[in-house]
Amino acid sequence: MKSHYSDAPKAQPILRHTLSVLVDNEPGVLARVVGLFSGRGYNIESLTVSETEHEQHVSRITIVTAGTDQVIEQIRHQLERLVPVHRVTDLTVQGESIERELALVKVAGKGEARVEALRLASAFGARTLDATVTSFVFELTGSSEEIERFLRLMGEVGLVEVSRTGIAAMARGAETI
Structure with missing residues (x-):
């Protein structure tokens, strides 16, 4: 049935x-x-x-x-x-649209963790906005997925604080939407 x-x-x-x-x-x-x-x-x-x-x-x-x-x-x-x-x-x-987000990421660490934080920031194209003997503040602009990957990796190195702007988006092409 x-x-x-x-x-x-x-x-x-x-x-x-x-x-x-x-x-x-x-x-x-x-x-x-x-x-x-x-x-x-x-x-x-x-x-x-x-x-x-x-x-x-x-x-x-x-x-x-x-x-x-x-x-x-x-x-x-x-x-x-x-x-x-x-x-x-x-x-x-x-x-298709273009979506970007800005994140400020504070990472603390000494020694090898500090070197690794700088290496990861460079690999992701993050700018160093502030540097002290024990911490960095990085600026990263990209897709939300890229920022999430960066935060996961920095979490293993010494992530302290994150501030995110939210997504800014615009349609591709010459037309105004």
């Missing part, structure tokens, strides 16, 4: 999406955008915001979140309904 459950729709995968939201640069806009996420139980994995068009007072909010295609579409439509929002673009489905 055939089961009716085999005809049930398959569960959609939960995927990571990067959203670019152009908004008016005015007080309370970020709180409204974040409130939309928290009020509906959506998580924000990364959030960056900065004014990008000074004369027009427009800011870009880059949000990394995860959800099914249906949830991401719902988030996008709800963001578009907010009054100060000009445009919402899902960079993940729009095509």
Whole structure:
């Protein structure tokens, strides 16, 4: 006998999406955008915001979140309904995009650990911003995956503290999205 459950729709995968939201640069806009996420139980994995068009007072909010295609579409439509929002673009489905993150990484150590920290920093292309007899502060810009690899390796050498900016993203090509 055939089961009716085999005809049930398959569960959609939960995927990571990067959203670019152009908004008016005015007080309370970020709180409204974040409130939309928290009020509906959506998580924000990364959030960056900065004014990008000074004369027009427009800011870009880059949000990394995860959800099914249906949830991401719902988030996008709800963001578009907010009054100060000009445009919402899902960079993940729009095509290839460039994503970068900046990390400041403090590493402490002496002797061989110190030499290894410098060697790893050089291999990853990290800049040394501060150096003392017992510690370094490195600056690394790259993909989130590259930064994660760097942090794992520095964890074995003497990782003390990390500060990360979150993801900044932009679509490839000449068009403005």
